[in-house]
Amino acid sequence: MIDKEVATPAEAVADIPDGASLAVGGFGLSGNPMALIDALLAQGTTDLSIVSNNCGVDDWGLGVLLNARRIRKMTSSYVGENKEFERQFLSGELELELTPQGTLAEKLRAGGSGIAAFYTQSGVGTQVSEGGLPRRYDGSGGVAVASPAKDVRSFDVSGRARDYVLEEAIVTDFALVHAWRGDRHGNLVFHKAARNFNPLAAMAGRICIVQVEELVEPGVLDPDAVHLPGVYVHRIVEVGTGIEKRIEKRTVTARGEA
Template structure:
């Protein structure tokens, strides 16, 4: 089926079951698939295992699923600006697999590329490699689950010897991403920071669902401008350009600090 469009976000996520694993694009609040996340919230499913760089904020992005108790495990690189995330983790309500940011991106990309595992220097000499990172706490604050040691080997790429740690690829049941442009075949174009994790999250999902601001016909996108080919995308929902795009942190430069007069804002 070449036409992968769905009439609504609710229809696109309707078959996501209880306890599903889901890779979600976004970087901070940039590129969060908020319409799909809201539709998933409305389904009522829970015990979700989510892989994403972070968990949004208390009131935006994945934070609304977390606040409703729908997420049982997060695999992410940092807790970020979400106080509820920290509270649930420290109280034992949420399992957390902390993963270095670049390693997380590569684990997702590897999953989509059919690579079972890879060795990296990142994390060597730390609990990431040696084990012992708290993954779940008990109500009394004691560690009830910790990460296990990972395989480590010595290699000499380019003639430079070093120790490397084995990281396994990530493959999830579903993926949710937001794109600026998409066509009916699923080819996607992302906007700026939204390109950080969205393509690799999409690749890792066995079923990828994309919300797009602008839906165009096949052939309208410049092939050289496509960031993710439609072979990785299974469902497309047009949400329009006027959706809410929350800003996690607004930073305004002082006069004369840069040649650009416009303030810098990190947004989707």
Template sequence: MDKTWGSAAEAVADIPDGASLAVGGFGLSGNPTALIEALYAQGTSGLSVASNNCGVDDWGLGILLGAGRIRKVTASYVGENKEFERQFLSGELELELTPQGTLAEKLRAGGAGIAAFFTKTGLGTQVATGGLPRRYDADGSVAVASPEKEVRTFGKGDYVLEEAIVTDFALVHALRGDRHGNLVFNKAARNFNPLAAMSGRVCIAQVEELVEPGELDPDHIHLPGVYVHRMIEVGTDTEKRIERRTVRTEGA
């Protein structure tokens, strides 16, 4: 049951071109940077990525994006990344823009074996009626638009059908994990990492601290090891960034 691997490069080595990935992170919090960098180093391309956002120009998923390795992104927030904007508007990148809570539930549902679910989110908007640009042509016209989704009435309300997300692989970052794959996440890094982990058929986790089985309090485990297949330890001094630092001037 020991799920630890020797290096990030070994853990991602079988991710092929064209694979689908669920990637954890909330902004730049909890990005699995070691795994992303290993994937970049091995040259994997044509990736379809589901993640809350796509990093920034030189960090997180932005590294793969800038190298032209990502063909499609399913995300809820795509700000802070000029290269993302350029690729999308020029027709190089496909984007499935999804409300944040809906994206979270699509990932969770995929991991729970739920094929689809109904939600009020997006009702009466292009999220439901379709027509949102997913990919542009080079001349600026819409090459691919979002489809119309099923709307059904339950009780006195209408709801939109959303399909679950199941990906080939998941890449996640955790604060602590044991050799059986049980994971503990830290603060905002907990927002999307557990959900991304659930949706991947093969989940690869990088942890800051690796402990022995039994050292984690069962009541403190955020994601059980049944969802995790491979683990690497990256250490507690791994670099962490934020999108924008705002501080007060002295004496303010």
């Protein structure tokens, strides 16, 4: 078996070129591969096309790349927490392919599974299937690029005919992923909510780069506890358990009021 460990996040992302496409794990601020994102920021890579559930916030997650004008296009399902994202999109600086969340997850999974496309009910009867969703504005309030119409077919499922829209799978040049534990062969275990889009992003990348909080020797992980097998992983770097983990919105109740 191949030892996939690399020494530093900078070494792990060193060959990601300008113009690359990336699948990036995380949901909100949970499970963001921040060490890899920061390393990519530091090396100056630009003109990126990124597939991720969201684009972080102004100073965290993919938001740090966005603020540095390193992202050309986002394929996301949610963009509501980032003011700079809104500004760049409405001004025509950023292209956005807005995708239903479950559809985005399945597009990534399909790409990693060798499935070219699939039919789903999500988006039928809306601009998702009919086309016309703004992808890029012209800076003056007009739409410069709009989404195309997609193929819609009727299928008889369980004795009831319904319409389904064709969605194409996503495969990217690279994937950036955060995991809780991993071994040198690339087998991964994710922790609670940080599991989110990380396994799916890992599957979709032709080259998958993973940061783990703890790197262990092969054989330490219980095979039944592995969430993603090492066949999907190409590089793994240990970042330690002391990394910062942010929470988007914290709600607390005074003691005794619960």
